[in-house]
Amino acid sequence: MKKPNYVTDKALKTFIKSALEEDIQDGDHSTLSTIPKDLKQSAQLLVKQNCILAGVELAEIIFTTFDKNLKVETFIKDGEAAKVGDVAFIVTGPAQSILSTERLILNCMQRMSGIATLTHEWDSRLVGTKTKLLDTRKTTPNFRICEKWAVAIGGGTNHRYGLYDMIMLKDNHIDYNGSITNAVKMAKDYIKKNKKKLKIEVETRNLEEVEEAIKAKVDRIMLDNMDVKTMRQAVEMINGKCESEASGGITRDELKDIASTGVTYISAGALTHSAKNIDLSLKAVK
8 A cells, every 4th residue: 555645764764763773772682693694594474363464564664774685575465454374474685684673573563463453443333434533643652653554554544643734722722722712713823824734623522612613613623522412413513614523532332323423533542552462473484
C-alpha cells in the first residue's frame, strides 16, 4: 500500500537512527565477539499468531538503512492476513547485520501488527456504514509514526498527526476561554493572522455546546462521551453543516450503534494504546 504522507524519508531516517543508537551505541558486542564479519546468512520472519501483518515495508527499510548489502524477499505484504506458520519474508546478507537489527525489526513489526489487527477487527464492524474509524494522538512518544502507519495498514483513517496540522479545541481550551464562541473566534483570528490552512474541530459535552459550535461555524464537532441517544440528536442538529466525530471511551461492541446515528467519524484511542503485540520471530534459515 502507499505510505501515508507523514511517513517521509526524513522521518523514517530520524526514527531508525535514534532507535539503532538506543540499542547499539558503541557496538553489538554479542554479535561482534562471535560472528565473523564476512559470514553471510539468511533469516526468515515467522508468524506465530494469526494477524493482519504490518511493518514489512518498514523492516526492509531498516535492514537496508543499516546495511545496503541486506536483501529482502517478501512473501506477505503489509495489510495482508497472515496465519500461524507463515513466512513473511527472508532476509539474506551479512549475519552481523541481521543479528544487530533483529530486535528493532521485531519490536516494530510485533507492535504494528497488533495495531493493524485490532484496527481491522474494529473497522470490519463499520462495513456497510458511511462512518470512518479514526485513531488519536494517544500514541507512544517517538513511535507515533509506526503506530499511526499501522492503523492505516489495518484499514483505519488517521486523525491529525500532531498538534501542528489541525486546531482541536478541547474542554480545557474552551474552559480557559470561557466559551466555545470565544475560543473559535480566537482560533479563526489566529489562522487569518498567520495565514494558516488549518481546520477547526471543537469538543462538545452536551447539546447546548453542540448548538454553540454549529453557530460558530467550525469544520468538525466532536461529540465527547455522549450516549447514543444524545449523539443521534446531535447529528440531527448538525444536519450536514459540518463533520461530526464520536469520541470518548468507545468500545468495539458499541461501533454499530454509534455508526447508526450517522456520525461522520468514530475516534478510538484503544486502537493504539490497547492493542496487544503479535508474536513474530526472526529465525536463522538452516
